[in-house]
Amino acid sequence: MTREYELVYIFDSTLEEAQINERLERFHELLKSPEAADPVSATNHWGKRTLAYPVEGREVGYYVVVQFETQPERLIELERALKLDDVVLRYLVVLNEGLPAVAAAATEVTDVTEPATEEPTNESASPSTQEEE
Numbered sequence: 245m246t247r248e249y250e251l252v253y254i255f256d257s258t259l260e261e262a263q264i265n266e267r268l269e270r271f272h273e274l275l276k277s278p279e280a281a282d283p284v285s286a287t288n289h290w291g292k293r294t295l296a297y298p299v300e301g302r303e304v305g306y307y308v309v310v311q312f313e314t315q316p317e318r319l320i321e322l323e324r325a326l327k328l329d330d331v332v333l334r335y336l337v338v339l340n341e342g343l344p345a346v347a348a349a350a351t352e353v354t355d356v357t358e359p360a361t362e363e364p365t366n367e368s369a370s371p372s373t374q375e376e377e
């Protein structure tokens with residue numbers, strides 16, 4: 245049985261994008277199964293970002309977010325390969341229970357910092373409307 249996952253990679257920022265794509269292909273080969281020849285459904289390169297805290301003496305990392313579907317047993321080999329690769333500073337694999345990447349990007353984000361204002365009610369309504377209440 246396959247499950248949907250999301251994986252965030254943080255690569256060393258000194259790598260070129262071609263080198264990162266080469267590593268991504270190699271890692272994604274480990275996810276393939278007979279049921280899913282192409283397990284990756286979405287890849288999103290966020291690019292270089294400042295890290296929240298220094299990791300291995302580095303303050304900038306190259307972020308990539310990948311959504312894929314595979315069997316849980318295949319994650320063991322993927323995580324082993326990620327731990328052995330020196331240019332992967334950090335990674336995080338989580339079970340994807342939310343909206344698919346395309347649907348999540350299409351939803352509109354509203355500003356929740358300001359409360360919605362309602363139209364003021366007119367206390368001095370006409371006698372005919374007050375009788376109906």
